[in-house]
Amino acid sequence: MISPNIENQLALAGVCQAASLVKAIAQTGEADTLAFEASISSILVVSPDNPQQVFGSLPNLRIGFTTVVEQLDGETKNKDVLITRYVASILSLERKLSKNTGALKDLGERISHVQRQLAHVDFEHQQIVSSLASIYTDIISPLAPKIQVAGSQQYLAQPVIQHKVRALLLAGVRAAVLWRQMGGKRRQILFNKGHILSSAKQALRVIS
Numbered sequence: 001m002i003s004p005n006i007e008n009q010l011a012l013a014g015v016c017q018a019a020s021l022v023k024a025i026a027q028t029g030e031a032d033t034l035a036f037e038a039s040i041s042s043i044l045v046v047s048p049d050n051p052q053q054v055f056g057s058l059p060n061l062r063i064g065f066t067t068v069v070e071q072l073d074g075e076t077k078n079k080d081v082l083i084t085r086y087v088a089s090i091l092s093l094e095r096k097l098s099k100n101t102g103a104l105k106d107l108g109e110r111i112s113h114v115q116r117q118l119a120h121v122d123f124e125h126q127q128i129v130s131s132l133a134s135i136y137t138d139i140i141s142p143l144a145p146k147i148q149v150a151g152s153q154q155y156l157a158q159p160v161i162q163h164k165v166r167a168l169l170l171a172g173v174r175a176a177v178l179w180r181q182m183g184g185k186r187r188q189i190l191f192n193k194g195h196i197l198s199s200a201k202q203a204l205r206v207i208s
Helices: 010-028 033-042 051-055 058-072 081-098 101-117 126-143 159-181 186-191 193-207
Strands: none
Touching (some): 010 058, 033 051, 033 126, 051 058, 081 159, 101 126, 186 193
8 A cells, every 4th residue: 555645646646757758759759668558558547446546556657756856846957847838738638628528528438439449459559549649639639729749850740659649648637637536736736845745755765
C-alpha cells in the first residue's frame, strides 16, 4: 500500500507524465516504453477500485513524479515552460470536457469500443494507439483551441508519431479527470505547492 500523501498526487503525476512524454516523442521520436504503456493503458481503466489501479505499480509513474519535482521545486533549474504549457492545456481541456455531457457520453462509447478491440489485438498493436488518437481528435481536441505541439518536423510529420502524441494527450486528460475526481484544482498547484512537492519526492524515494 502507498501512503495517502502519494496516492493523492498520482493523478497529477499522470498529467505531468503525459506532458513530458509528448515533449519527448515530438522532439526525439522516442519515449520511455514503460511510462508510455502505463499512460496509454490508463485510458482504458474506467472503473478502478483505487487511484493506483489506473496506472499500475508506482514505478510506472517515475517520469511523472520526476516532472512534478522539476516543475515545482524552486531549487532546481529544470522547470520546462513547454511542459507547463502542455499541463495547463490538458487541465483546461478536462475542464471543458467535464461540462459537456455529449462529449462525455461519446468518450465512454469510444473507449468501450477500444476495449472490445483488445479482444482481437495486443495492447501494443498500433491499431490501439491509432484508435485512441482518433478519440482525442474527434472528441477532445474540438473542445478548446488546438494544443500546439513543439518538436522536430522530421518526427511530427510521421503518422505514427502523430498518433502517439494524440493518444498521450488523451491519457493526460484521463489523468486530469481522475485528479478532479480526487478533489484536485488548478489553484492547488500554486497554493499547495509545498505539499505536492513533498509527496512527489516521497514517491520517488519509494520508487528508488
